[in-house]
Amino acid sequence: MIKTAVLGYGTIGSGVVEILDKNRDVIAKQAGQEVELKYVLDLRDFPDSPVADKIVHDFQIIEEDKEVKIVVETMGGLNPAYPFVKACLLAGKHVVTSNKALVAAYGTELLAIAREKQVNFFFEASVGGGIPIIRPFYRCLMGERIEEITGILNGTTNFILTKMDREGETFENALKEAQNLGYAERNPEADVEGHDTCRKIAILTAMATGREVNYEDIYTEGMTRITDIDFKYAEKMGTSIKLLGTSRMKNGKVTAFVAPVMIQKNHPLYSVSDVFNGIMVRGNMLGVSMFYGSGAGKLPTASAVVSDIIEAAQNLKRNVAIGWSSEKQPIEPMDKARFCYFVRVAGSYRNKEQDIKQAFGDAEVIELYGLDEFAVLTSEMSEEELKAAATAYDRKEQGRSDFGIKQIIRGVL
Amino acid sequence: MIKTAVLGYGTIGSGVVEILDKNRDVIAKQAGQEVELKYVLDLRDFPDSPVADKIVHDFQIIEEDKEVKIVVETMGGLNPAYPFVKACLLAGKHVVTSNKALVAAYGTELLAIAREKQVNFFFEASVGGGIPIIRPFYRCLMGERIEEITGILNGTTNFILTKMDREGETFENALKEAQNLGYAERNPEADVEGHDTCRKIAILTAMATGREVNYEDIYTEGMTRITDIDFKYAEKMGTSIKLLGTSRMKNGKVTAFVAPVMIQKNHPLYSVSDVFNGIMVRGNMLGVSMFYGSGAGKLPTASAVVSDIIEAAQNLKRNVAIGWSSEKQPIEPMDKARFCYFVRVAGSYRNKEQDIKQAFGDAEVIELYGLDEFAVLTSEMSEEELKAAATAYDRKEQGRSDFGIKQIIRGVL
Known part of the structure; x- marks a missing residue:
């Protein structure tokens, strides 16, 4: 039997407790042993809930209990989620979280600690709720x-x-x-x-x-x-x-x-x-x-958390290679990204045709009945080029009464 | 470095060879070591292909080569795929296959041999081509x-x-x-x-x-x-x-x-x-x-095969718990399955309304202009009940000139 603690008895946390109970047999079979809930950390008491006798208010009880091998963080936010999760990993416990803010802000550090301590830090539920999407990257699309x-x-x-x-x-x-x-x-x-x-x-x-x-x-x-x-x-x-x-x-x-x-x-x-x-x-x-x-909702998200609990239980003694290193991935400037653009323009196309063509080149024109505007769908260009085209158009049109670009939406070809 | 052999240099087999080459670095990183192709078994020679010097015609060379740890079966069909795969597993080699006929017919036996020999028998590519669908069952949806x-x-x-x-x-x-x-x-x-x-x-x-x-x-x-x-x-x-x-x-x-x-x-x-x-x-x-x-196609299917090769490489010394036991799963008789039914009937609804209502109960009626027929969409019933309703209708209508049910298609509600 393996013992867990849940930090935060909110929507997701109570969902995890519910699934651990309702699918107890399936989970035990997959995890190779029973998974038992030992503590639920929350500021509140839940006297009429099934976890009434498991509620603790003091995180240290969980941190120091050697029996607790897997800690589930479903509090959300960074504080105290971050110090609690870090402390659990440092104490040699596996941590499973649904907290995207935590993973986006501190994932690199927490993954490194997990590797160092030979435990696991899993976060399937942090993206896409119940949809398996973290795991496909390291379990399914490995050759891609x-x-x-x-x-x-x-x-x-x-x-x-x-x-x-x-x-x-x-x-x-x-x-x-x-x-x-x-x-x-x-x-x-x-x-x-x-x-x-x-x-x-x-x-x-x-x-x-x-x-x-x-x-x-x-x-x-x-x-x-x-x-x-x-x-x-x-x-x-x-x-x-x-x-x-x-x-x-x-x-x-x-x-x-x-x-x-x-x-x-x-x-x-x-x-x-x-x-x-x-x-x-x-x-x-x-x-x-x-x-x-x-992508959200109590039980779907909790189901993803439970899949992480099971993977942690299957790998109690080893760190599964997932996630990323501390090497930084540069992101290219947005100006170089390429799209076609949907551009809404004030006035009638008949009056603007020449200026539009000069600024945006050949573009598909869309007119809606009863509106004093029209739209064009440009061919593919970079953000930089789009900005230049919009500026060029504005310059040409300046001083006219029905002047202006009303909307720009990126499009994929 | 880990050595593999591919059985069958057809569409999928040549795709696997191509990916092992083109994504060599990604695969090595994920597998923890380089994956090298040692043999390709085929009846034909491929003198102008990149595998010209790896072609063998004799399966025994592969079966007996202790260096070959992972065998990829992409021949299709049952013979000789079945005896070859079985022999490889018995020889302590991991086997990866894209062959649904093989898995459907002999999966139980081959999985049992793999367990016994502490190797792996993987078949992600046998269903859904490149779509990860076998692995989600044992890696993602474990708590469900x-x-x-x-x-x-x-x-x-x-x-x-x-x-x-x-x-x-x-x-x-x-x-x-x-x-x-x-x-x-x-x-x-x-x-x-x-x-x-x-x-x-x-x-x-x-x-x-x-x-x-x-x-x-x-x-x-x-x-x-x-x-x-x-x-x-x-x-x-x-x-x-x-x-x-x-x-x-x-x-x-x-x-x-x-x-x-x-x-x-x-x-x-x-x-x-x-x-x-x-x-x-x-x-x-x-x-x-x-x-x-x-769901098909050379490279997508081969990509699924490669993900299996990588998982086998990650688990060279242990059998990953996947698949099913030899216990038989009974399938309920189809007669009990429930659907709503789309039923096309000859004649005009006006003339048939009473018989239709008596046979099928309240059902949505769909009429298309210019056809001497109409359709009804029934409420949910079992196959058994549908058959009885259709028979009842036929009996009522017997002897009429525009008699008969022209089509029945199951529908989901």
Whole structure:
């Protein structure tokens, strides 16, 4: 029998406790022995819960109990998650976490301590909730040179964008609905500004390159400026707009960004909707594969945590080679990244044709009935070139009354 | 350095050789040492190929060479693949195969020998080509009670059905195009009659239950009777028709079948089209997840083989616990399986309404302009009940001129 402790009896933590109980037999079979919960650390008491007699308020009890071999961190945030996890690893305990902030900020150090102490630091649940996506990198796609990872990694924003797409909702109304359903926080910034997606794509990029990725190096743009008008164009073009986290690796160089992107119907992520997540991985031999499922939620996320507990139990005496080294992976400047661009322009195309062509070259034109604007879809160019083209257009148009570029959204070809 | 031999220099075998060369550095890093190809067994010579000096025609050379630790079987078929693989395992070599026929027919025995000899028998490439799907069962979803596996497991038939769906093609024409493109064999029976899918769902079901599944116990129906008319109805209903392999596990009882099934737009497999494969797995805690990618093709399939080579290299001295025991998993009779049914009936609904209602109860009616027939979508019932309903209807209608049921396709709710 192997003993565990859970730090934090919130949504995920209580989910882990539930699965350890409900799937006890399956877990014991896979882990090679029974997995027993010994402590739950929380500031609160839970007198009517099944863990009432396991609640402790003092972390030291867990840190110093030699019987506890695997510690599950589901508190979230950095403090006290970081010092607690570090202390557990230093005490020779395996640690399993669902905490993307922790992994993105301190993963390199914690992985190094785990290696040094010959224990394991696993974090399958930190990206993509219940979707197996960390493990495929070190267990499945081992023979591949990974060329691209693109994911819909945040269920909240995907729910909002799906509402806007299917029901013509405004961003504000869709956000309100997400909040009413409990999908979005009262302060939705971390989701809608792309910070959550940024940390997740940083973790996946580090898994793929084997090097530390600083999430602050990743260009991050939220989806708050996407409007219902954009989706009207998208509908006409047969495309959709998704908040993507992407990294592309080529000849040792890595580009990475988080941004709303217009994708075509045949893109594997096109039909990933509502609160679901999907992660597309392109390898040099494999081509494209895609992993899809519940990117959040109590039991799916807890299920990923439990798979880590089992892997730790299977490898009690050895460090499984996963993660990344302390070598830093540079991220190329965003200016060099290439896209086609969806550009909405004020006025009528008839009056602007010449200036548009001079600035953007040959571009597909999309006009919607009843709007005093139009859109163009450019051919592929770099961010740098796009900025130059937009500036050139602005200069030409200056002084006109129906002047201006109203929206720019990146697109993939 | 670890030495390997490849049995069969066909499409997959030559793909494996190519990846071992092109991704040499990645593979060495993951495997912990260089992986070197020592022999390629084939009846033919390949004088102008990169393996010209490695070709052998005599299996015994490989069997008896103690330096060869991992043997890759990519010959296909049962003879001589089965005796060769068995001999390699008995000689204490690890074996990796892409051969679903071999795994479905002799997997139980070969897994047992591998355990006995403390080597590994891996077969990731036997199902879903390049898609990681065998490994997720023993590496990712370990804490889950698997409740359902449903897959589009055959790229050829998915290509044909996609053509019929999108372009209104007849089965015959779509098959011809698949043959011209090299996606379908001259004799397409194994694909279109569902035999290929049957072996694959048998393997996945055995992975999920841990027990031997006899593929002959699985009800298997091909897709040759699906017509362009069926897709006309599907279009009107917003559904699609896919050849699915499914197993459902509940309270230790397993239902499994291969059949064309009508699925709704919100089904995770709805948008898996062309030659792509997708496998949906439902766990009791995780809910639904889906794995998508290239289900066939030289390099994707070879990539899965290479991931097995790497896992074997990482576990040279121990048998990784995968697969199933020799205990037999009974499959429930198909008569008890439950679906809703899409039923096409000759004549006009107006004239048949009463008989239809008496036989099938309340059912949604779909009429297409210009056809002397209509369709109903029943509520959920068992195969047994459906048969009884169809017989009851036939009896009522006997003697009429526009008599008869023209088509029945299973649907999921």
